[in-house]
Amino acid sequence: MVTQSGSSASFASSKRVLVTGGAGFIGSHLARRLFEQGHDVLVVDNFYSSTRRNLYDLINEPRFELMRHDVTFPLYVEVDEIYHLACPASPVFYQRDPVQTTKTCVHGSINMLGLAKRTGARILLASTSEVYGDPATHPQEESYWGNVNPIGIRSCYDEGKRCAETLFFDYYRQHALPIKVARIFNTYGPSMLPDDGRVVSNFIVQALRGEPLTVFGDGSQTRSFCYVDDLVTGLIALMGTSDDVTGPINLGNPGEFTMVELATKVLDLVGSDNELKYLPLPDDDPVRRRPDITRARELLNWAPTISLDEGLAPTVAYFRELVG
Numbered sequence: 017m018v019t020q021s022g023s024s025a026s027f028a029s030s031k032r033v034l035v036t037g038g039a040g041f042i043g044s045h046l047a048r049r050l051f052e053q054g055h056d057v058l059v060v061d062n063f064y065s066s067t068r069r070n071l072y073d074l075i076n077e078p079r080f081e082l083m084r085h086d087v088t089f090p091l092y093v094e095v096d097e098i099y100h101l102a103c104p105a106s107p108v109f110y111q112r113d114p115v116q117t118t119k120t121c122v123h124g125s126i127n128m129l130g131l132a133k134r135t136g137a138r139i140l141l142a143s144t145s146e147v148y149g150d151p152a153t154h155p156q157e158e159s160y161w162g163n164v165n166p167i168g169i170r171s172c173y174d175e176g177k178r179c180a181e182t183l184f185f186d187y188y189r190q191h192a193l194p195i196k197v198a199r200i201f202n203t204y205g206p207s208m209l210p211d212d213g214r215v216v217s218n219f220i221v222q223a224l225r226g227e228p229l230t231v232f233g234d235g236s237q238t239r240s241f242c243y244v245d246d247l248v249t250g251l252i253a254l255m256g257t258s259d260d261v262t263g264p265i266n267l268g269n270p271g272e273f274t275m276v277e278l279a280t281k282v283l284d285l286v287g288s289d290n291e292l293k294y295l296p297l298p299d300d301d302p303v304r305r306r307p308d309i310t311r312a313r314e315l316l317n318w319a320p321t322i323s324l325d326e327g328l329a330p331t332v333a334y335f336r337e338l339v340g
């Protein structure tokens with residue numbers, strides 16, 4: 017059963033929390049959970065890859081504020097904690113304007129780190145398993161430095177996030193800023209955009225519409241899929257650690273599936289027998305990906321609780337309502 021674990025209110029320790037990119041897929045779930053825990057939540061977002069619809073239930077709440085703002089410009093607000101998620105995450109979106117993607121990663125991080133320095137806020141970076149590139153080790157541990165093409169079509173995102181991590185650790189060393197770096201592996205769930213382009217949303221929307229499922233390459237490449245509720249629990253646990261815990265810490269579900277296995281699961285759940293349509297594998301598409309989450313288990317006492325089958329069910333239900 018999918019639960020909103022960790023959503024019990026503890027109003028006594030209420031904080032002013034900023035979520036950048038909080039209108040997006042993960043950000044909206046995180047903002048809601050923080051609001052439910054009793055915090056004052058400020059979301060800033062430029063709606064580049066999201067919609068206000070994700071936050072409709074919160075918009076009129078007195079403890080919630082939504083501000084249109086691009087993090088590549090400075091931001092002056094007073095907060096206690098910053099979850100820095102602003103950045104398009106789907107290859108379709110981050111490759112549409114790659115220069116802006118790098119700017120968002122780099123200038124956006126400098127601005128949010130500057131804000132954290134001025135206010136004394138703790139700041140958490142939503143980094144990514146993409147910092148490992150097409151990994152030469154498997155599963156991926158945090159000590160692995162990665163295998164990233166610096167000049168390819170994914171580089172704006174991969175290198176952008178690697179530079180964001182560098183900035184976080186330089187602010188930690190140079191300014192003693194309390195930082196947290198989470199390396200997030202593929203996450204899915206309700207509130208993804210139907211045209212987001214990521215594999216889970218693509219397959220579900222295609223299955224519901226009676227279209228062939230677009231499998232890139234031969235579909236033998238693997239990913240590990242984490243349900244968004246589990247991920248949000250991990251992010252909040254990381255923010256709650258003592259100042260000596262900086263990360264980077266992998267957050268993801270170690271279950272590993274090929275894209276053909278995923279397609280089969282989606283077809284079973286939707287109850288359709290659409291064919292698979294094989295398309296060329298995009299450049300630099302990682303072959304295998306699975307997180308080693310030993311560090312998260314030890315330092316956060318965190319591990320995912322929701323299997324792919326359990327998490328796909330509410331995700332399919334969400335898309336069924338959205339696209340019919």
Ligand code: NAD
Pocket residue numbers: 036037038039040041042043060061062063064065066067085086087088100101102103104105106109120124142143144145199200201202203204
């Ligand atoms: P998303 O695209 O749904 O959300 C990103 C949000 O950031 C959107 O609301 C977008 O409008 C906003 N944004 C983009 N550029 C901005 C800018 N310059 N100023 C202000 N807002 C801006 O993606 P998501 O899946 O929710 O990802 C959230 C974060 O988690 C991202 O930083 C992403 O890199 C990271 N992450 C996600 C995954 C995943 O599988 N979902 C995996 C690894 C890392």
Ligand code: UDP
Pocket residue numbers: 106107202213214215216218219230231232233237239275297298301302
């Ligand atoms: N993928 C696919 N069909 C699609 C979209 C993606 O087969 O319609 C593949 C893609 O090539 C990659 C995997 O699914 O190997 C995950 O892609 P996604 O864009 O979701 O995430 P990322 O590649 O960033 O991990």
